[in-house]
Amino acid sequence: MNCFDPLFAPISQISRNRRLGTALIVCLLVLGMISAFVSELTYGGQFLLMDMNFSDYWSHVYTVPWARVSAFAIGLLLGVILRDLDKKPQAWETLLARKWCQRLFTPMMWTLNIGVGICLAMMNHVQWRHGSGHWDKPSLAVFESLSRPLWSLAVAWVIFACNTGRAGPIAKLLSFPPFVILSRLSYSVYLLHPLIILFVIYSRRTGIYLPPDRLDQVYNYLGHLVLTHLVAVVLYLFVEAPLRSLDILWEPRRRRKVTQ
Template sequence: MAVGTLYDVFKSNPASPPIWKVHQPISSEYANGAVNETTPLINDVSAVRQAEKVIVSPPQERPLCKLLLAFSVRTNTRKLLSTRESADSLGCLHGIRFISMTWVILGHTFGFIVYYLDNPLYGLSIMKRFSFEPILNGFLSVDSFFFLSGVLMSYLMLLQLNKYRREGRRFPYWLLYVHRYWRLTPVYAFTLMLYMWVYPYIMTGPAATNTPDPGCTNNWWYNFLYINNFLDMVKGTECMGWTWYLANDMQFFVISVPLIWLTFRYFLVGMITQAVLLQASFGATIGLAIHYNLQPSMSSPGQNPDAMNLYYQKPYCRIGPYLVGTILGYFLYRTRGQVRMHKAVALLGWLAATGIGLGVVYGLYNHLTEGVVLSRPVAVMYLTVHRTAWGVALAWVVFACVNGYGGIINTILSWKAWIPLSRLTYCAYLVHPMVIFIAYQDQRETPVHYTDIELTYYFVGHVVFSYAVAYIVSMMAEAPMRQLEKLVLKQEN
């Protein structure tokens, strides 16, 4: 990183000789600085265009120089902070991704702090507030990520399939898997290294656990095969337990490549296949709920203590929102910007999506806070469909925003400032539990006394420091590997 950054700075030093030559006199307008080499080319008669015609293209960088530049903090930071997007991008997804990440951190902020309270009964009593439901149902934030993954996977792959078909080229399906594994795994491995061999030396407080995670010592290789969601989370055999999500997401990706190809070539067959998969997921969830007496929420009183292993982290119970995303991705690919609705229809869609979302988040209020026992059919139905219903609510938000019916919601979600934060979300997800445990275990010599201000203070701090650490990890592992992928695979963008 240091060598690459120094080389980048030296290479870009304005005092160094230019790497281009001008063979003809340039107009006085260009020479006087009215325009320069960074000015957009507007038309053929502009001074810039005249200069561009006689500028010799810069020489190609040597492979070693490109390797060094891949680790340049200067260049990688500029790319991270850039808010430029392609014409095909879905701007509202950036806001949804960042907000969902803060929801994950909020849930873990409260979920982890309960073990370090000196007034745990009061901490548990506030869970009866109506306003506390989003924290109790914070598990839905992960379903937001499954939905987003499905949308992007389907939409971007379909765009590429269409491009290759128009150009008469054969689509390199294998490259999708290489790209996915390359983008996720190196930074994942780097974070695991920090967790195992650096993190224990940081943790020195009275509540610190400064020994390596035994789950990682024995089963780290499950993570890099993305099958760690089949380990026992309750007994602690899983390594970096919060990464069960990555295993599910990779498994969904593996099956979605042929699924999206099928939908691209044979629309009806593809849609029927996705519907069958969704029904199979519902059937598996119903069967597990009945057999193991699973309750409607992970926060439900009397929930099966093994529910995490039986239901929560299993792909056949969690694929619903992902399939909603892949279906939406297809319709965005076919109709983006071309859908015209009457305002009354758009309003009805917003009301329906809002009702579904509020029903999913707040619908169990009496059950979770007052212990009201739901009938088994209602409990099983909620457990089975509520995650998919949440995906449907998000699908409307994205569909409306992309087609011009988002209003102020689209303005907020598509704010350019979300883009860099959205790019850091993967690294933030990897590191945020470590940041939280450092705050709770290492930096405190006394238990936490719960107050709303205390929780808010921790939550804001966890978000800020998680993204700060995510930036460091991104510069050390994620961004360099992204650039090296382009060098190895000769990608242009």
């Protein structure tokens, strides 16, 4: 996605024209869902059934940014809402304090959020149960186009609820100090984990065997998890943290220029 940052330049002007910026983000969301559907319908298939060209799927579906941009668009929309929440706190407090919001909207959103999360996590496994039919390409394309934005929407609601005091014990759990430390490494882990997995896979001299008990895969997962976080610590200390410090130092100058 980083190579497409120049395309988001008009969206960065959202503070000057909120409606235009929001419209651009919504268009980005819709186009991302359409591109994910078309890419999956054209190059996708069932990996475990080996009815697809893995090279084409990797190049045209799994790694292309336009197949994943819908999830980023949800994050941008959440950023717009949180920015408005900071600028107009009294208006938001008045809205969220209404009875229908406390008694109906918030419980309904948490129910939908949990339901969507469970469905997205388990839905794809249903087709592999004994006696279940496997999904065809159109079904896979629909799942591919909807799963990422829906999951991002579920995560966005958790963030919004924590910021507005509507998360209860979940906010306390996510504020647990070790999670705060891990949150600083999350972006580095996000960038590094596919590279480490690919390095390990392409360094093997034998194929990957899937035993019935899956213990080998559990061992591999834990190894990838620990190694990725160790490398992420190095990346954070030597790259991300210094750049963040420079950004903090530069922020007052940028604000001064805007006010002038």
